[in-house]
Amino acid sequence: MRGLHDWSDIEAELRFLSTEEGGRNGYADSGYQPQFYHQGQDWISVVVSAEHVRMYPGSEHKVSISFLSPHLIVDCLAVGDEFALREGNKVVARGIVLKIVDLKQSAEREIVNSQPI
Secondary structure, three states: OOOOOOOOOEEEEEEEOOHHHOOOOOOEOOOEOOEEEEOOEEEEEEEEEOOOOOEOOOOEEEEEEEEOOHHHOOOOOOOOOEEEEEEOOEEEEEEEEEEEOOHHHHHHHHHHHOOOO
8 A cells, every 4th residue: 555645546527515415514635535436446545636725615626536555446447437535425526537647557566566575
């Protein structure tokens, strides 16, 4: 598993649900670490706003998303796929994958770096 990093696995368009829709009560900063929910699975992710701004309920953002275990999701994502961001079982945002950036390379690095010496 890896920590925060500077590369991006995917780019996505993201809309945070408003508080009235059941979303967050407050903003999320760039570097936010929600669960990325796709195809019935949760994946730990890091979301970075392209504008590096706070992301408020009801707002839309182009974001970069990186996965802490990319080798587990590499074969599951494609451009156009829809997903949700969750906090526990609560959906706080919905998005669509715009571009696969470095997901395959991240997965390969993850596998190589987890090999015993």
